[in-house]
Amino acid sequence: MKLYIKYMVSLRCKLMVKYELEKLDLAYTTVELGIVDLKKGITDELKQQLKLNLGVIGLELLDDEKSILVNKIKNVIIEMIHYSDEVLKVNYSDYISETLDYDYTYLSNLFSEVNGITIQHFIINHKIERVKELLLYDEMNLTEISHRLHYSSVAHLSNQFKKVTGQSPSFYKKIGKKRKSNLENL
Template sequence: MKLYIKYMVSLRCKMLVHEELNALDIKHSVIDLGVVELLDNITKQQWETLKKNLLKSGLELLDDKKSILIEKIKNVVIEMIHYAEELPKINFSEYISEKLGYDYTYLANTFSEVKGITIQQFIIINKIEKVKELLLYDELNLTEIAYKLNYSSVAHLSSQFKKITGLSPSFYKQLKQKRTNNLEDF
């Protein structure tokens, strides 16, 4: 039996889920992309307790097929952009479709219907969040960031960044540096 839990793909969340399952003596094997594989059936009491305890931690058990699919799509995108060493060389649509085993048109229509934005818009938002993160680390210049995130050019990255944040990447970086400097003065 598979259990679907809405959580961000992070070590902290995986640990929380793992701890809750162990506390309830629920045997499980895989915790990946919001999916936990249960090795045994669980009782209604265990289900309710798990649901309640996870909710206290900001995590949610999902039982609606569309919600589960949306979380899977979001987790694939987040993992691909934020945690992969490099972005896939194939189209994101092809990558997501292969990863989840569904036709991309179906995934895209379901995502748009439920979330009110396209998968492509969700990808762009996450790519810009990754750009912000990389700008703050100050280890890569804008050209390297554009290359790392598969932008066709620095101009394209800058244009998307400004469209999403209202700021140019360089102004954003300056703003963050000023805030950091101001905090250090206290």
């Protein structure tokens, strides 16, 4: 039996969900971002308790199909941007559509209806967050980052970064290093 969980976006979330499942003695085969595969069915009482426990840690057990599908879209995007080192050979819309086996127009309209933003804006916001992480890790230069995150050029990445954050990538990186230095000196 599959359960779908909203706001489950990190490895830490996966650990917390595993902990809650074990606490309720619910056997599972896998726990992935947004999805738990239980070994067997779950009673309504246990499902309600799990829902309450997840709510305490900021997660939400999803019940309706639209929310589940929107959550799947988010998880595909987060996985693609934050956790995959592969360079996509297709564009984002094709990848999302193929992965979820739905028409992209349907997915896009549903996503906008439920979240109030487009899939494209969601992707851009997550790409910029990933750029911030990579800049602060200081392991890649802007050219490598732009290639990894499928930007057509460094200029495109820089323009989008400035539009979203109000700062240039180099200025953001400089401020990040300064903050890190200040914290180390405490």
